[in-house]
Structure formats: C-alpha cells, structure tokens
Amino acid sequence: MSLVIESLSAEVGEGGERIRVLHDVSFRIEAGTLGAVLGPSGSGKSTLLRCIAGLHPTVSGTVRSGSRDLHGVPPERRRIGLVPQDGALFPHLTVGENVAFGLTRSGRRSRRVEELLDLVELPGMAGRLPHELSGGQAQRVALARALAPAPDVVLLDEPFSALDATLRGAVREQVRRALAETGTTAILVTHDQTEALSIADRLVVLNDGAVRQVGSPQEVYEHPVDLWTGRFVGEAITVAGQADGIRVTTPLGDLQLENPALGPVAVLVRPEQVHLVDGPGTAARVVTVDYFGHDALVQLDVAGGAGIRISARLATPVTLHEGDTVRIRIADRVLAYPEP
Numbered sequence: 001m002s003l004v005i006e007s008l009s010a011e012v013g014e015g016g017e018r019i020r021v022l023h024d025v026s027f028r029i030e031a032g033t034l035g036a037v038l039g040p041s042g043s044g045k046s047t048l049l050r051c052i053a054g055l056h057p058t059v060s061g062t063v064r065s066g067s068r069d070l071h072g073v074p075p076e077r078r079r080i081g082l083v084p085q086d087g088a089l090f091p092h093l094t095v096g097e098n099v100a101f102g103l104t105r106s107g108r109r110s111r112r113v114e115e116l117l118d119l120v121e122l123p124g125m126a127g128r129l130p131h132e133l134s135g136g137q138a139q140r141v142a143l144a145r146a147l148a149p150a151p152d153v154v155l156l157d158e159p160f161s162a163l164d165a166t167l168r169g170a171v172r173e174q175v176r177r178a179l180a181e182t183g184t185t186a187i188l189v190t191h192d193q194t195e196a197l198s199i200a201d202r203l204v205v206l207n208d209g210a211v212r213q214v215g216s217p218q219e220v221y222e223h224p225v226d227l228w229t230g231r232f233v234g235e236a237i238t239v240a241g242q243a244d245g246i247r248v249t250t251p252l253g254d255l256q257l258e259n260p261a262l263g264p265v266a267v268l269v270r271p272e273q274v275h276l277v278d279g280p281g282t283a284a285r286v287v288t289v290d291y292f293g294h295d296a297l298v299q300l301d302v303a304g305g306a307g308i309r310i311s312a313r314l315a316t317p318v319t320l321h322e323g324d325t326v327r328i329r330i331a332d333r334v335l336a337y338p339e340p
C-alpha cells in the first residue's frame with residue numbers, strides 16, 4: 001500500500017501557546033518500499049510520525065494509505081503499526097505474548113507468533129521475558145509485534161538509536177529484510193545520515209518542519225537542492241568561488257562545475273573528492289589523521305587558502321602524519337550554489 005502525505009501541517013502546545021511545527025509536508029512512499037525521514041533534532045520527525053499514526057491532530061493536509069483517506073480514522077483502524085523509539089515491550093509479558101498482542105484469537109495464533117519470530121530472526125525465543133533480551137533483540141520483537149496484524153504501513157521512530165554501532169548495522173539489515181519479505185510499506189525517522197542513506201529507498205529531508213528535498217539517497221547525496229541539505233546529508237565543506245559557466249575558480253584550484261553557474265558562488269566539496277597528487281596541485285598541511293580501518297579521514301589546512309580546512313577521505317594504509325605537506329586535487333565535478 002503506498003503512503004501519500006499532502007500539504008500536512010501540524011501544531012504543538014496548548015491554547016494560545018500553539019506553535020506550528022510541520023509546514024505543508026508532502027511526499028510519497030511507494031508500496032512495499034522503505035522511506036527514511038532524516039532531520040536534525042527538533043525538526044518535527046516524531047510529530048510527523050504521530051500525525052500519520054493518527055496520534056497527533058493535523059491542522060490541514062491529507063494522509064492516504066493506498067486509496068484510503070485516513071482523515072478522521074482513529075489510530076486503531078488505520079492499519080498502521082508504530083515501533084516506538086525504545087521498543088516499549090510489555091515487561092511482564094513474554095516475547096510470544098508481546099508479539100501476539102496485536103493478533104485476534106485463533107487456533108493459528110502460536111504458529112503465527114513463531115512465523116513472526118522467524119521473520120525477525122529470533123526463532124524459539126517466544127518464552128523469554130523482555131529483560132532477558134539484548135537491545136537489538138528487543139527492537140526486533142517490537143517490529144514483530146507491529147507486523148503481527150499485517151498492517152499496511154509500519155512507522156519506526158529512531159529504531160536503532162539505543163544500539164551500539166556494531167550491532168546497529170546488523171539489526172538494520174535484519175529489519176530491512178523483514179520489511180521486504182512481508183512487502184510492508186515503512187517509514188523510519190532518524191537523525192543519523194549514514195543510517196538513512198544506507199537503508200532507505202527514498203529519503204525525505206526535513207528541516208524546521210519543512211521538506212527540503214525528497215529523492216533516492218543517491219540523488220540527495222549527489223545533487224542536494226541547497227547548501228544546507230548538502231552539508232546535512234554528508235560531510236562537506238564549502239569554498240567561495242567565481243564561476244564562468246562550466247568552470248569555477250576557487251582556492252582549491254580551477255574546478256569543473258556539475259551545474260552551470262555565473263559569478264560569485266559557494267562550492268560544495270566532499271572528502272571523497274579530495275585526492276592526493278604527486279604532480280601539480282594545491283599545497284596543504286596535514287592537521288589530523290583519523291583512522292577508521294577501511295579508510296582514514298585526514299584534516300588538511302590549505303596553504304594560502306585563507307583559513308580553509310578540508311577533509312580528505314583516503315584509502316588505508318595512510319602513511320601521513322601531522323605537519324606533513326601534501327598536494328591535493330579535487331577530482332570530479334563540483335556543485336555550485338548561490339552564495340549564502
């Protein structure tokens with residue numbers, strides 16, 4: 001079932017103290033796909049999920065699930081499952097009882113619970129109590145519970161934020177697989193850029209309650225609509241440049257433009273575009289080297305670059321040290337935006 005949000009606005013607060021926190025939010029998530037709403041803290045992500053679930057009133061706009069307009073439909077009749085941030089399992093019920101909570105009584109109940117536990121890769125765990133589960137297991141039980149009544153849409157509120165970094169990647173994969181196997185349309189909200197880019201079929205970037213951009217993770221990362229979005233979805237610096245159509249003159253050299261521009265512009269440069277070269281290039285001094293195993297992030301001060309500090313993502317092994325002098329070149333075309 002597709003999920004369509006059109007011109008949705010919402011307020012929080014009481015009486016005369018009401019504040020508009022969602023402004024004309026519109027996007028569409030295709031049936032059976034996963035959308036990620038990415039925004040900084042306070043951008044309105046949780047409020048948006050609560051509006052979709054029918055738990056928060058909207059001022060205007062529509063929410064449609066397939067051909068159903070959900071205006072006035074109470075939460076329990078929306079066929080939307082919500083997985084809250086902390087999973088919120090019932091502590092005194094077993095895993096099986098938690099999962100069965102959303103099911104109607106029937107002879108197939110225990111079989112269905114086992115199917116759902118298999119789906120989230122927790123076979124045979126039905127008898128455990130929530131306090132006997134790891135954080136990642138509890139999140140998957142919460143997902144199984146939300147999927148139990150076979151909802152049209154599942155909403156996940158920062159589902160991986162309480163998990164440590166190593167576990168997060170694995171649980172993310174398990175959740176993605178479980179959603180794909182059931183063909184459930186899902187929306188996940190997060191403030192974690194890497195998570196959103198890696199898991200989503202479609203990305204919705206939200207800032208101050210308004211949609212900045214909707215697109216595939218690749219579209220948004222490679223062609224952000226503005227500087228704010230470009231810097232928010234991934235590490236980047238901006239340098240001032242003078243554009244003459246397809247080229248731009250910057251302190252990092254004369255660069256080719258992805259989008260034609262004229263006059264003074266701000267140029268977005270990502271760490272993976274910064275290459276070290278032996279031949280001609282811009283001189284820079286190594287400030288720090290952060291080693292990540294698969295690659296390293298090297299901070300560089302550009303010589304004569306009026307205080308420009310740039311990050312380079314370099315394949316390991318990296319033999320650079322603080323204070324070394326290197327030459328850099330910006331590979332690929334760059335994006336130019338109007339000066340802020």
Ligand SMILES: Nc1ncnc2c1ncn2[C@@H]1O[C@H](COP(=O)(O)OP(=O)(O)OP(=O)(O)O)[C@@H](O)[C@H]1O
Nearest residue numbers: 012013021039040041042043044045046047048191
């Ligand atoms: N009951 C309330 N009264 C006043 N302001 C509120 C209330 N609830 C939320 N807000 C404000 O509404 C805005 C949106 O909040 P919301 O929780 O939806 O953001 P969020 O993007 O989910 O944030 P986070 O990532 O920190 O959870 C914030 O500025 C928040 O301070």
